[in-house]
Amino acid sequence: MSDISTNPPIGMRDFLAKDMIKREYVVNKIKEVFERFGFDPWETPAVERLEVLQGKYGEEEKLIYKFQDLGGRWLALRYDLTVPLARVVARFPQLPKPIKRYQISRVWRYERKQKGRYKEFWQCDVDIVGSSRMIADAEIVSIVYKVLKKLGFEEFNIRINNRKILSAIVRISGVDKSKVLDAFRSIDKLDKVGIEGVRKELKARGIKDDSVEKLVEFISIKGNAERVLSEVESLVKKDEEGLKGVEELKELLSYLPDFRVKKGFYSVDLSLVRGLDYYTGPIFETVVTKPKIGSISGGGRYDNLISLFAGTRIPAVGVSFGLERIIDVMEELNMIKTPQTKTDVFVACVEESLIKNAIKICDFLRENGVNCQMDLMGRKLSKQLEYVDSKGIPYAVIIGKAEVEKGLVKLKDMKTRSEELLKLEDVPKKIKV
């Protein structure tokens, strides 16, 4: 017996058939919506040069999965799909704008071992590059809505804020410039620690009482999106950037009815911050309200990120869905009803001498669009049928000598256990109901 562990590396996972079929189901629905909106797929390497990733993620940068290759070069497994996108956009300046690309692929984080935290996981990203107009941001918000509806979610909230408003709020509250990020980080915790917690945290980070109260006043503004925006507007009216942020969100929201994004599925939430450093305008985060789980999607506008590679300013906006989070919620709500296997039919032989007949029958079924397999182990019929059950294959075609001579097969529905004698030609229609 070998003493090599058969486990994958810590924080990484093997996916067998049942899980993969679930994942494909979800990915295909997401992909379908992305393509409906005119996005095309891109793919980038798993590995990036470390310098490409550094200086983009703020505090989170410590989670970059970096390593030296055998030539001593510092590389990293990509941390997200956004920074590689920015690199590629800069690499091909001649691409017509806007670029509408999606990418569904893995990313890595050098996370400590922790429940629900993976070192390797999947993101589904969709981005519009080259447009600074709010119609692009509205489209991204609509995609979030359509994806979640398509997946069958009935209760969720797309929280929307604007980094420009956040900056204005902090400025108007008189927070010292050196404390701006501290203020953001404290506000970001509202969901977890409540308003009193935020107040405490702001003070602990050395922000003046006066400023703390103003900040708390801002982030306590509640109500429907329009009401929140008009309250903010009156509070930031002397701050040019703040006003611009309000106008952006107003325009963004004005498009949503035409996309048929329903009220009640989004809100303007002044406490939404988003961790990443590179956002410059509207930001979004989606929470499923039932069951209450963290964010399953997040994104926003990042008008300055690409210039770090391209030299010139190329505005962009996008959103990322966390595949694992979505699947976790969907499983909890029993929203995924995929089969255990992609095989439709198992062709079982009553006696081994019929093996060539079985091959021919499989060949016929496959030609007619049926996924099928046959016994490859010379087993008795009862063992073959045990296998069919254990694999969750819905049908068995059972062949004996007598039937074969008449061109007939016995079709067994493994769920109802009912059997039926019919012509081989009729099997494909029969099972594709």
Place this chain on the structure above:
Amino acid sequence: MSDISTNPPIGMRDFLAKDMIKREYVVNKIKEVFERFGFDPWETPAVERLEVLQGKYGEEEKLIYKFQDLGGRWLALRYDLTVPLARVVARFPQLPKPIKRYQISRVWRYERKQKGRYKEFWQCDVDIVGSSRMIADAEIVSIVYKVLKKLGFEEFNIRINNRKILSAIVRISGVDKSKVLDAFRSIDKLDKVGIEGVRKELKARGIKDDSVEKLVEFISIKGNAERVLSEVESLVKKDEEGLKGVEELKELLSYLPDFRVKKGFYSVDLSLVRGLDYYTGPIFETVVTKPKIGSISGGGRYDNLISLFAGTRIPAVGVSFGLERIIDVMEELNMIKTPQTKTDVFVACVEESLIKNAIKICDFLRENGVNCQMDLMGRKLSKQLEYVDSKGIPYAVIIGKAEVEKGLVKLKDMKTRSEELLKLEDVPKKIKV
């Protein structure tokens, strides 16, 4: 301007829309055949513990893309999809056998920079685990045939050999035990260096003249598969393993007509060796004869590999398709006719005030299965249509105030440049011809 290079790491590639659409086209066809044969998808991490990969690949082991993580653990980007499969099979001993799984995913090699050699590339693997019967090997050969036919290949040769026959040949030729691998490696070069080259190489590696001549005699046996096998049979008749190898191939070949694998698409080729250490029985390699390019698919039976992890012997057979190689050949033969983009329609506005009408029209088209996009940059109509052309979008729906009021749109076929006024409801059928 940034001085960070926008290139991907050396030996790795970015794929934009046009390439991705080609890759997806090929992958979907391969996937379809795999699923028809009753295989289910699995996925494993990109990263494996180094010890899992070591000692499996023979001479090629030096190409493992290994690194130390920040905790000092030796890890590697996976070298292939077979060894991870073996690990997972051992990890889940309770899985019903046979396991029929496919995996289409990336692998990495620490290759020197060289044309056509990548550090990151894609493999499409299909394996049957748990059966030692030749029906399984025949199924794998049939899959190779069906995949290549499905992709549209008309001329290819599935070369088949058996490691048992190779061992017998070397033994019977009197090659010293210490030189067995040397003999294999020399024989493997027949395609590249010809029979004289092999003779020279065998001698240079210190194999006796007498043995060299016997080996050359063996590998010079040509003709149809049955004739080659009967000649080998008479030559190895005193070697039990050799005879077993011949019988295996005879049985394997006997199933191929029932799978409708046509003669002329496979051959028994005694000079086929395959580099990897872990093969124990039949081995396969497929070459496209026109254009003459290296192997696009290779595999074989590996009955001892899984036991390195599992302790017990679990037989297995499988094959791997090299995605890049296949695409290269198909492009050379102009076999891929995929569009540049997945977008079917661009909705263009004559004036910006119609933006909300455009959103509604897009929403209608999307609901009806049409992939579409609209202007997100406030451009003039002429600029919008330039974009449509540059992206290769086949249709534009052009809306002006007068048409919108009548519920009509102008549909422009971007290829023929013809325009037609029609009801919005009629657009989906019109373009889905």
